[in-house]
Amino acid sequence: MVRIAVLGAGRIGKIHAASVAANPKATLVAVADPFADAAQPVADGYGAEAMTDAMAAIERSDIDAIVIGTPTDTHVGFMMKAIELGKAVLCEKPIDLDIAKSEAAAVAVERAGGKVMLAFNRRFDSTFAEMRRAIDAGRIGDVRQVVISSRDPGMPPPAYVKTSGGIFRDMTIHDLDMARWLLGEEPVLVTAVGSRLVDPDLLVQYNDYDTVMVVLQTASGKQAHINNCREAVYGYDQRVEVLGSIGMLTQDNLRPTTMRVTTAELTDAREPLLNFFLERYAQAYRAEMDAFIDAIHGDKPMPTTVRDGVLALRLAECAVESARTGRAVAV
Known part of the structure; x- marks a missing residue:
C-alpha cells in the first residue's frame, strides 16, 4: 500500500483525499492544514489523522508520498522537503508563480532523481x-x-x-x-x-x-x-x-x-x-490520482513531470x- 498525506484541506484537498481513499493500492494516512477545523472533518471522513503542521506530515516515517494542495507560495518548500526524504510528490500547478524559482526547483528535482508529478488533471x-x-x-x-x-x-x-x-x-x-x-x-x-x-x-x-x-x-x-x-x-x-x-x-x-x-x-x-x-x-481528478499511485506502486516514470510545469x-x-x-x- 502507498501511504499518502494530503497537504491542504480546501476545495482541491478534499478532492485529492477522496481520490486517495478510493484507490485500493493506497491508504490516506494524514490530512494536514493549518486550520484544524478544516483538516479534521476531511481526515475523519476517511479514517486518517488530522494535522496542522504540513512539514511534520512530510517527515513522518509512515508516509511514502505527499499530495500538495496548499497555496502556491508553499509548493516548492514542501516539494523539496519531500524529495530530500525520498518521497513521491503530486503537486498542484503552478510550481511557483516565479519562473526562475520554478526552474530552479525543476533542476533540483531532476538532479536528485525525485518523483514529482504536476497535477495537470485535464x-x-x-x-x-x-x-x-x-x-x-x-x-x-x-x-x-x-x-x-x-x-x-x-x-x-x-x-x-x-x-x-x-x-x-x-x-x-x-x-x-x-x-x-x-x-x-x-x-x-x-x-x-x-x-x-x-x-x-x-x-x-x-x-x-x-x-x-x-x-x-x-x-x-x-x-x-x-x-x-x-x-x-x-x-x-x-x-x-x-x-x-x-x-x-x-x-x-x-x-x-x-x-x-x-x-x-x-x-x-x-x-x-x-x-x-x-x-x-x-x-x-480520480484518474490523475490513480496514475500517480500506479507510478509509485510500479516504480514507473511520472506521467506528467515538474518540467511540464515549467x-x-x-x-x-x-x-x-x-x-x-x-x-x-x-x-
Missing part, C-alpha cells in the same frame, strides 16, 4: 486522453491546429484574483499544457491579447484581465488558439478541436444527460452545462508579456 479526462490516443494512432494524420475554448461560469472572489498570479498563470496555464500535449511539439512563438470586460474595476486594481486569447506556433508551423473568459453565463464551457491533415477531432461540452427536448416552443433543448470544474473534471508556466509568462506589449514573444 490530460486524464477520458475524452481528452482518447483524443491523444487517436492522434498517436494516426487517425487524423498530421496535427495542424488545436483550438481550445475554456470559460468559467463566473468571476472568482477578489481575494482569489489578488493572489492568483493573473489569468494567464492561473487559468490559461491548463490550456497551455493541453495545447503542448495535443500539438506534440513545443511552441516557439506566443501572441496574446487581454481585455477587462467582466469586472474592469477589479481587474485594473490587480493589473489582470478577464477575457484573453492566445495563439501559439511551433517551429514546424503548427498552431494552437486558446480563448478564455472568466464569465460564461451559460455555464462551464470546455471544448477542444484538433485539425489534422486527414481529419478532425472534437470534444463538446459535457452535460448531466444527453437527453434533448423538442416541443412547439423548443427544438433540441438540452440541460445546462455542468456547473464548474469540480463536476466537469471529477473523473479526471514549460507551461514559461508559455504563460510569454503570454503576459505579449498582452502587455502587443508583440509576439519568442519562447
Whole structure:
C-alpha cells in the first residue's frame, strides 16, 4: 500500500483525499492544514489523522508520498522537503508563480532523481486522453491546429484574483499544457491579447484581465488558439478541436444527460452545462490520482513531470508579456 498525506484541506484537498481513499493500492494516512477545523472533518471522513503542521506530515516515517494542495507560495518548500526524504510528490500547478524559482526547483528535482508529478488533471479526462490516443494512432494524420475554448461560469472572489498570479498563470496555464500535449511539439512563438470586460474595476486594481486569447506556433508551423473568459453565463464551457491533415477531432461540452427536448416552443433543448470544474473534471481528478499511485506502486516514470510545469508556466509568462506589449514573444 502507498501511504499518502494530503497537504491542504480546501476545495482541491478534499478532492485529492477522496481520490486517495478510493484507490485500493493506497491508504490516506494524514490530512494536514493549518486550520484544524478544516483538516479534521476531511481526515475523519476517511479514517486518517488530522494535522496542522504540513512539514511534520512530510517527515513522518509512515508516509511514502505527499499530495500538495496548499497555496502556491508553499509548493516548492514542501516539494523539496519531500524529495530530500525520498518521497513521491503530486503537486498542484503552478510550481511557483516565479519562473526562475520554478526552474530552479525543476533542476533540483531532476538532479536528485525525485518523483514529482504536476497535477495537470485535464490530460486524464477520458475524452481528452482518447483524443491523444487517436492522434498517436494516426487517425487524423498530421496535427495542424488545436483550438481550445475554456470559460468559467463566473468571476472568482477578489481575494482569489489578488493572489492568483493573473489569468494567464492561473487559468490559461491548463490550456497551455493541453495545447503542448495535443500539438506534440513545443511552441516557439506566443501572441496574446487581454481585455477587462467582466469586472474592469477589479481587474485594473490587480493589473489582470478577464477575457484573453492566445495563439501559439511551433517551429514546424503548427498552431494552437486558446480563448478564455472568466464569465460564461451559460455555464462551464470546455471544448477542444484538433485539425489534422486527414481529419478532425472534437470534444463538446459535457452535460448531466444527453437527453434533448423538442416541443412547439423548443427544438433540441438540452440541460445546462455542468456547473464548474469540480463536476466537469471529477473523473479526471480520480484518474490523475490513480496514475500517480500506479507510478509509485510500479516504480514507473511520472506521467506528467515538474518540467511540464515549467514549460507551461514559461508559455504563460510569454503570454503576459505579449498582452502587455502587443508583440509576439519568442519562447
